[in-house]
Each structure stands twice: as C-alpha cells, then as structure tokens.
Amino acid sequence: VSIPLEAAREAVDAALAHAGELxxxxxxxxxxxxxxxxxxxxxxxxxxxxxxxxxxxxxxxxVTRMPTADWHPLVQPGQSLFGxxxxxxxxxxxxxxxxxxxxxxxxxxxxxxxxxxxxxxxAIAEAGRRxxxxxxxxx
Amino acid sequence: VSIPLEAAREAVDAALAHAGELxxxxxxxxxxxxxxxxxxxxxxxxxxxxxxxxxxxxxxxxVTRMPTADWHPLVQPGQSLFGxxxxxxxxxxxxxxxxxxxxxxxxxxxxxxxxxxxxxxxAIAEAGRRxxxxxxxxx
Amino acid sequence: VSIPLEAAREAVDAALAHAGELxxxxxxxxxxxxxxxxxxxxxxxxxxxxxxxxxxxxxxxxVTRMPTADWHPLVQPGQSLFGxxxxxxxxxxxxxxxxxxxxxxxxxxxxxxxxxxxxxxxAIAEAGRRxxxxxxxxx
Amino acid sequence: VSIPLEAAREAVDAALAHAGELxxxxxxxxxxxxxxxxxxxxxxxxxxxxxxxxxxxxxxxxVTRMPTADWHPLVQPGQSLFGxxxxxxxxxxxxxxxxxxxxxxxxxxxxxxxxxxxxxxxAIAEAGRRxxxxxxxxx
Numbered sequence: 397v398s399i400p401l402e403a404a405r406e407a408v409d410a411a412l413a414h415a416g417e418l419x420x421x422x423x424x425x426x427x428x429x430x431x432x433x434x435x436x437x438x439x440x441x442x443x444x445x446x447x448x449x450x451x452x453x454x455x456x457x458x459v460t461r462m463p464t465a466d467w468h469p470l471v472q473p474g475q476s477l478f479g480x481x482x483x484x485x486x487x488x489x490x491x492x493x494x495x496x497x498x499x500x501x502x503x504x505x506x507x508x509x510x511x512x513x514x515x516x517x518x519a520i521a522e523a524g525r526r527x528x529x530x531x532x533x534x535x
Numbered sequence: 536v537s538i539p540l541e542a543a544r545e546a547v548d549a550a551l552a553h554a555g556e557l558x559x560x561x562x563x564x565x566x567x568x569x570x571x572x573x574x575x576x577x578x579x580x581x582x583x584x585x586x587x588x589x590x591x592x593x594x595x596x597x598v599t600r601m602p603t604a605d606w607h608p609l610v611q612p613g614q615s616l617f618g619x620x621x622x623x624x625x626x627x628x629x630x631x632x633x634x635x636x637x638x639x640x641x642x643x644x645x646x647x648x649x650x651x652x653x654x655x656x657x658a659i660a661e662a663g664r665r666x667x668x669x670x671x672x673x674x
Numbered sequence: 675v676s677i678p679l680e681a682a683r684e685a686v687d688a689a690l691a692h693a694g695e696l697x698x699x700x701x702x703x704x705x706x707x708x709x710x711x712x713x714x715x716x717x718x719x720x721x722x723x724x725x726x727x728x729x730x731x732x733x734x735x736x737v738t739r740m741p742t743a744d745w746h747p748l749v750q751p752g753q754s755l756f757g758x759x760x761x762x763x764x765x766x767x768x769x770x771x772x773x774x775x776x777x778x779x780x781x782x783x784x785x786x787x788x789x790x791x792x793x794x795x796x797a798i799a800e801a802g803r804r805x806x807x808x809x810x811x812x813x
Numbered sequence: 814v815s816i817p818l819e820a821a822r823e824a825v826d827a828a829l830a831h832a833g834e835l836x837x838x839x840x841x842x843x844x845x846x847x848x849x850x851x852x853x854x855x856x857x858x859x860x861x862x863x864x865x866x867x868x869x870x871x872x873x874x875x876v877t878r879m880p881t882a883d884w885h886p887l888v889q890p891g892q893s894l895f896g897x898x899x900x901x902x903x904x905x906x907x908x909x910x911x912x913x914x915x916x917x918x919x920x921x922x923x924x925x926x927x928x929x930x931x932x933x934x935x936a937i938a939e940a941g942r943r944x945x946x947x948x949x950x951x952x
Contacts, residue, residue, distance in 0.1 A: 400857050432861045435854040440817050444570065444598040444849045448623055473612045481618035486625060490618045514615040539718050569847020571722045576713040579678050583710045722848065722876040726901055751890045759896035764903060768896045792893040 398429035398504040399497060403528055407497070407507055408437055410527030415439065415511065415520045422511030422520055423450040426497070426528075429504050431458040439511070446510040452487045453494030453517075454508030461503040464494035465518060493517030495525050537568040537643040538636065542667055546636070546646055547576055549666030554578065554650065554659045561650030561659055562589040565636070565667075568643050570594040578650070585649040591626045592633030592656075593647030600642040603633035604657060632656030634664050676707035676782040677775060681806055685775070685785055686715055688805030693717065693789065693798045700789030700798055701728040704775070704806075707782050709736040717789070724788040730765045731772030731795075732786030739781040742772035743796060771795030773803050815846040815921040816914065820945055824914070824924055825854055827944030832856065832928065832937045839928030839937055840867040843914070843945075846921050848872040856928070863927040869904045870911030870934075871925030878920040881911035882935060910934030912942050 404426040415422040416439075423446035425436035431454070438447055456464050467490035470477040481490050492514040496503045507528070509521040543565035554561040555578075562585035564575035570593070577586055595603050606629035609616040620629050631653040635642045646667070648660040682704035693700040694717075701724035703714035709732070716725055734742050745768035748755040759768050770793070772786040785806070787799040821843040832839040833856075840863035842853035848871075855864055873881050884907035887894040898907050909931040913920045924945070926938040 401854055405854070430861065433853060433855065433864045435852075436850060437818055437822070437852040438850065443600050444847070445595075445623075445627070447850045452622065468617070471618060482621040486621040486623055489622065491616055540715055544715070567847070569722070569845070569849060571847060572714060572716065572725045574713075574715040575711060576679055576683070577711065583708065586711045721878050723873075723901075723905070730900065746895070749896060760899040764899040764901055767900065769894055 398499070399426060399434050401434055404434040404505070407524040407528035408435055411507065411509060411520050411524030412437060412439065414523035415509075415516075418512065418516055418519065420512035420516050420520065421446075422509055422517070423447050424520070424524060425450040425454045425508045426524075427451070427454040427458045427506050427508070429458060431455040431506075434505065442511045449489065449510035450493070450508040452508065453489045453510060453521075454506045455487055455494075456489045457494035457496050457506035457508065458503070461496050463492070463496065464489050464508075465492035465514075468492070493521055495521045497525060497528055537638070538565060538573050540573060543573040543644070546663040546667035547574055550646065550648060550659045550663030551576060551578060553662035554648075554655075557651065557655055557658065559651035559655050559659065560585075561648055561656070562586050563659070563663060564589040564593045564647045565663075566590070566593040566597050566645050566647070568597060570597040570645075573644065581650045588628065588649035589632070589647040591647065592628045592649060592660075593645045594626055594633075595628045596633035596635050596645035596647065597642070599627075600635055602631070602635065603628050603647075604631035604653075607631070632660055634660045636664060636667055676777070677704060677712050679712055682712040682783070685802040685806035686713055689785065689787060689798045689802030690715060690717060692801035693787075693794075696790065696794055696798065698790035698794050698798065699724075700787055700795070701725050702798070702802060703728040703732045703786045704802075705729070705732040705736045705784050705786070707736060709733040709784075712783065720789045727767065727788035728771070728786040730786065731767045731788060731799075732784045733765055733772075734767045735772035735774050735784035735786065736781070739774050741770070741774065742767050742786075743770035743792075746770070771799055773799045775803060775806055815916070816843060816851050818851060821851040821922075824941040824945035825852055828924065828926060828937045828941030829854060829856060831940035832926075832933075835929065835933055835936065837929035837933050837937065838863075839926055839934070840864050841937070841941060842867040842871045842925045843941075844868070844871040844875050844923050844925070846875060848875040848923075851922065859928045866906065866927035867910070867925040869925065870906045870927060870938075871923045872904055872911075873906045874911035874913050874923035874925065875920070877905075878913055880909070880913065881906050881925075882909035882931075885909070910938055912938045914942060914945055 562577035701716035840855035
C-alpha cells in the first residue's frame with residue numbers, strides 16, 4: 397500500500413473538519429497509487445451520491461496523477477478529450493474535488509471530496525492534502 | 536423502508552392519472568431513501584426506455600435529495616459539473632422528471648417519471664408528489 | 675406491450691395478498707415478453723434484495739419462456755448448463771419464483787417473486803399467475 | 814443516514830483492533846440500511862481485494878438483513894439457492910464476514926470484514942458489532 401491508513405485517516409479527518417467549518421455535508425475518500433480505497437467516510441447529512449463521487453474523484457486523480465479539475469477544460473465540446481467523461485463506465489470525473497497525494501517518489505495516491513459546490517469540494521480536498529503531508533514525511 | 540408501499544402506490548396512481556389527462560404514455564417509479572424501488576408501473580403504450588428512465592430519475596433525486604431538473608444548468612458545457620451526466624454508469628439523470636419526497640425528517644424517497652416531454656414529466660411527477668403527501672401525513 | 679398494466683397489477687396484487695397470508699414479506703414483479711418491467715411492488719418489510727431478485731426471476735422466466743425452477747437441475751455441477759447462473763452478469767436466476775405468463779399466442783411475459791423460501795416464492799408466483807389468467811382472457 | 818458516522822467509526826476501529834490482535838490484515842466497511850457505505854478502512858498490509866469484499870459483505874448483509882454466513886449452506890450445489898452467488902453481478906457474498914447492525918427499529922445497516930479466514934473475518938466483524946451497540950444506544 398502506497399499510503400498508510402493512519403496518514404490517510406488524518407487527511408480524511410482534516411478534510412471533514414474543514415467541511416464542517418464551511419457548513420458542507422461531504423464524503424471524503426483516500427485511495428492508493430492504484431486507485432483502490434484506503435479509507436472513506438461520509439458525514440451524517442451528506443447525500444448518498446457523495447460516496448461514489450468522492451471515491452471516483454480520488455480514483456480519477458490517482459490513475460491520471462492529476463487534479464480532477466485540470467481535465468475540465470480539455471473535455472468540453474470541441475476540445476481534444478471530449479468524451480473522456482464517459483470513460484470507464486463513468487468513473488472518470490473531470491471537475492474539481494480530486495487531488496493527487498505526493499510522496500518522495502511522486503504520486504502515491506489521491507484524495508476525493510464530494511458534497512459541496514466544486515469550489516468547496518476543492519477547498520476541502522486541499523485541507524485534507526495539507527494534513528497528509530506532515531503525516532507522510534514525519535514533519 | 537422509508538416509504539410505505541400503500542403511500543407509494545397512491546403517488547404512482549395519481550401520476551398515472553395525470554399522465555392520462557395529458558395524453559402521455561408514461562412510466563412512474565417511487566424509490567426509498569437509498570434509491571431502491573418501492574413500486575413502479577408502466578402504461579400500456581409507454582416506450583420501453585421509460586422503465587429505466589423513470590427509475591433512474593427517481594434514483595438520482597433520492598441520492599442527491601434534489602429535483603433532477605436542478606442539475607440541468609450545472610452540467611452544460613463549460614459549467615461546473617459538466618460530465619456529471621456520465622457518473623454511476625449513466626444512472627444520474629440531470630433533466631426534469633425526478634422529485635424528492637419529503638417526510639418529517641427530510642427526504643425519505645423520490646418519484647421519477649418518463650414518457651413525455653420534460654415539462655410533461657415534471658407536471659406528472661408533481662401530481663404524484665401532491666398525492667403522496669396526505670397519504671404520508673395522514674391528512 | 676404484451677401484458678396490459680391493469681392485468682399485471684391484478685397479478686401482483688393477488689401475489690402480494692397470498693404473501694400476506696403466508697406471512698412472507700415479498701416483492702413481486704411482472705415483465706413483458708421482452709423481459710422489461712410492467713409493474714413491481716415491494717412490501718414494507720421486504721428486504722431490499724427482493725427488488726432485484728423478483729425482477730431478475732421474472733426476466734429469466736420471460737427470456738427463457740420457462741419457470742425459473744426448471745433450470746435448477748440443469749445448472750448443477752457436472753450438468754449440461756453448469757455456469758448458466760453467471761450469464762448476463764448474474765441476471766439469470768435458476769431457482770424457483772419466476773413463472774411465464776401465457777396468452778393465446780404463447781408466452782407474453784412473466785411474474786417473479788422474492789422474499790420467502792423458494793417454495794413460498796413459487797406458491798406466491800402461482801397465486802399471481804392464477805389471478806392474471808382471467809384478467810387476460812376476460813373469463 | 815441510518816448509522817451515524819461516529820458510531821460507524823467506533824465499530825470499524827474495534828474491528829481493526831481485533832484484527833490486529835489476531836494478526837490479520839483486514840479491511841472493514843460499515844454501510845447504511847440501503848447498503849451504501851458510511852465508512853471503510855483498509856489496513857496497510859491488507860490485499861486490495863479486501864476493499865471490495867468487505868464492502869460487498871456489508872452490502873449483502875444490509876440488503877438481506879442476515880449474516881452473510883447464513884446463506885452459505887443454502888447456496889451449495891443441489892441446495893435451494895444454488896446460483897445466488899452470481900446475483901447482482903456478484904455483489905452477493907454468501908460466506909461469513911458480514912453482519913447486520915440493529916437499532917431500535919430493526920436492521921439499520923451492516924458491517925463487513927475481509928482479509929483473514931472466514932472464521933477470523935466473522936470474529937472481527939463480531940468485535941465491530943459489539944462496539945457499535947453501545948455507541949448507538951448511548952449505553
């Protein structure tokens with residue numbers, strides 16, 4: 397496993413805490429390098445769809461090694477990757493809320509957030525990623 | 536089950552009756568809080584696709600706790616959630632015809648309609664929702 | 675549509691009534707000749723799995739034009755159709771509870787029941803089929 | 814949500830602690846009444862398959878309201894439910910490791926464990942369920 401459960405949990409908890417500050421009911425998932433779930437949690441009032449969306453945002457970010465938001469302009473009508481949104485039976489999510497998690501040797505996993513607006517989901521994912529770094533590096 | 540079968544049937548029957556008044560051949564599905572079907576019926580002349588579309592509209596409305604129509608502007612090209620239409624292998628429907636059903640504690644299920652134009656499907660779903668409320672509350 | 679909604683509903687209601695007599699919490703589905711749902715209802719205390727199981731029993735019976743129970747001996751280890759249970763991603767159900775519904779020109783649909791033991795499900799499906807025949811033939 | 818995140822986490826943590834005592838590398842998932850994930854965690858050395866297996870055991874237990882182990886004798890060759898293992902595209906798991914979680918009004922969710930032998934998975938799930946009860950009832 398590329399991301400220890402303990403570090404993944406700290407990232408999820410930091411993300412959930414920030415969601416609470418923003419008043420957003422969210423689900424947060426951390427996946428490993430292969431896009432497989434390490435840990436996920438859904439807040440009590442979060443909609444059911446957030447489970448799958450947070451997991452698929454994390455998956456997309458892990459298997460592409462990019463923030464999900466970076467794909468958004470490229471998949472628009474007429475753009476080079478139009479149609480990518482349907483790939484892998486809809487598991488590829490191309491709007492914000494998924495961020496890669498990096499270790500010394502590059503991308504080792506990703507975090508995905510769903511439940512708020514895209515901007516809120518990105519902010520929550522960033523809070524999770526900030527908490528993960530020191531846990532990983534021991535700083 | 537978050538929605539009793541008897542109340543769900545009254546909602547479906549009211550929706551089918553309104554479909555008949557509008558001259559629309561429709562299918563109507565009621566799902567519970569988790570998006571699982573409680574009851575569904577398809578009118579004799581309704582197209583086969585209406586089965587799945589009514590179920591998926593109800594599913595989408597239950598797992599997002601929103602009318603399906605509310606997602607429509609957000610998923611257009613260039614908008615923040617462009618690509619959401621492909622999520623969950625295409626079960627997420629982002630045009631009108633799905634409405635949440637509310638109980639005392641919030642959303643307890645949803646109704647989905649397919650078979651007519653979007654405006655007709657919305658009107659039929661609203662007729663179903665109106666009939667469900669008194670059945671649920673005992674009014 | 676090969677089965678009118680009104681006749682399908684009478685079959686479902688008769689099946690649900692018999693389930694109640696047996697003290698079984700069941701779901702009942704009627705599908706048309708193509709295996710597509712005409713109507714389905716789930717009793718309040720029926721497990722969620724009954725939704726899909728009743729629909730897949732009806733589907734199997736419609737697309738094979740046989741009672742689902744008839745396949746049971748043929749799919750056992752060493753028998754000629756061992757492995758059929760996995761066909762169509764698991765939609766083919768090879769134990770009792772699905773029965774074809776016949777019209778003048780042969781099989782026009784099927785009824786599927788889930789929620790009790792196999793014997794109970796078969797008995798409930800038979801109750802549904804008995805109610806459907808007069809509705810269909812006008813007897 | 815039928816199971817609060819905090820209570821679900823306590824169940825998962827208790828299960829993971831017992832897995833550690835047994836020397837088993839496991840994944841543990843808690844789902845709500847509808848089978849949708851509330852929280853899941855995978856231990857660092859657990860195989861990737863444990864993610865899906867723990868989730869599907871929890872799902873099976875929620876949608877059938879039974880321990881997954883109870884289905885095991887019924888699905889053997891020649892038995893009444895032979896073939897059930899393929900239902901719902903293989904999400905139905907019929908050996909031990911999934912247990913329903915009960916509230917005042919009956920089954921409100923389930924816990925699923927994968928990673929050890931079946932006996933170990935059952936023991937770990939039971940440890941999780943024991944921890945969840947007081948959290949739920951406030952005892």
